[in-house]
Amino acid sequence: EAQVTQNPRYLITVTGKKLTVTCSQNMNHEYMSWYRQDPGLGLRQIYYSMNVEVTDKGDVPEGYKVSRKEKRNFPLILESPSPNQTSLYFCASSPAGALANYGYTFGSGTRLTVV
Amino acid sequence: AQSVSQHNHHVILSEAASLELGCNYSYGGTVNLFWYVQYPGQHLQLLLKYFSGDPLVKGIKGFEAEFIKSKFSFNLRKPSVQWSDTAEYFCAVNPNNNAGNMLTFGGGTRLMVKP
Numbered sequence: 001e002a003q004v005t006q007n008p009r010y011l012i013t014v015t016g017k018k019l020t021v022t023c024s025q026n027m028n029h030e031y032m033s034w035y036r037q038d039p040g041l042g043l044r045q046i047y048y049s050m051n052v053e054v055t056d057k058g059d060v061p062e063g064y065k066v067s068r069k070e071k072r073n074f075p076l077i078l079e080s081p082s083p084n085q086t087s088l089y090f091c092a093s094s095p096a097g098a099l100a101n102y103g104y105t106f107g108s109g110t111r112l113t114v115v
Numbered sequence: 116a117q118s119v120s121q122h123n124h125h126v127i128l129s130e131a132a133s134l135e136l137g138c139n140y141s142y143g144g145t146v147n148l149f150w151y152v153q154y155p156g157q158h159l160q161l162l163l164k165y166f167s168g169d170p171l172v173k174g175i176k177g178f179e180a181e182f183i184k185s186k187f188s189f190n191l192r193k194p195s196v197q198w199s200d201t202a203e204y205f206c207a208v209n210p211n212n213n214a215g216n217m218l219t220f221g222g223g224t225r226l227m228v229k230p
Binding site for chain 2: 031033035040041042043044045048050058090092094096103104106107108109
């Protein structure tokens with residue numbers, strides 16, 4: 001089944017403890033992206049990647065890092081999480097240049113709480 | 116930078132009522148437009164999209180949306196809602212200008228349909 005898989009689904013952590021949220025897609029998509037969803041603010045893009053080793057900042061990149069060493073994986077790294085990063089995170093992927101046909105495929109989300 | 120506005124944050128309707136959710140965007144060039152739906156506890160799913168041609172587009176589950184270029188709007192409609200339409204709805208815009216696959220989302224409209 002074609003899908004975007006995020007892990008974990010739920011995570012509670014403490015301020016300053018490094019964490020990684022994984023994202024993997026099995027559709028050979030070039031484009032991958034991370035969003036955070038907060039009430040009333042919709043989805044805001046954190047980082048995106050056009051292909052392997054090609055990443056760029058979205059609208060709210062502060063406090064986050066990403067890497068794209070392989071086409072299928074796009075992990076989100078929080079080096080020193082803070083409570084304002086408590087949010088619902090979504091990973092999404094799409095074929096390059098094919099947004100018209102496919103839109104984004106979203107993962108199931110990761111609910112992160114930083115205490 | 117472009118922005119997307121959804122003015123109705125919460126909408127409550129009774130079953131069989133008609134629905135119209137507003138979406139306005141600020142980008143002046145050619146755009147591609149999307150509506151996504153997020154059912155409680157689930158990830159975002161594509162409802163419909165507009166890229167070119169007939170400005171009235173039909174999506175899944177009886178939803179439709181009309182692109183009015185002069186008003187920079189892409190409102191979502193459904194003639195008769197059902198309890199199962201209870202969800203959050205997001206409008207999204209992709210500038211058609213080498214922005215690749217980037218999507219900017221509105222803040223979302225939470226719809227509750229009373230049985």
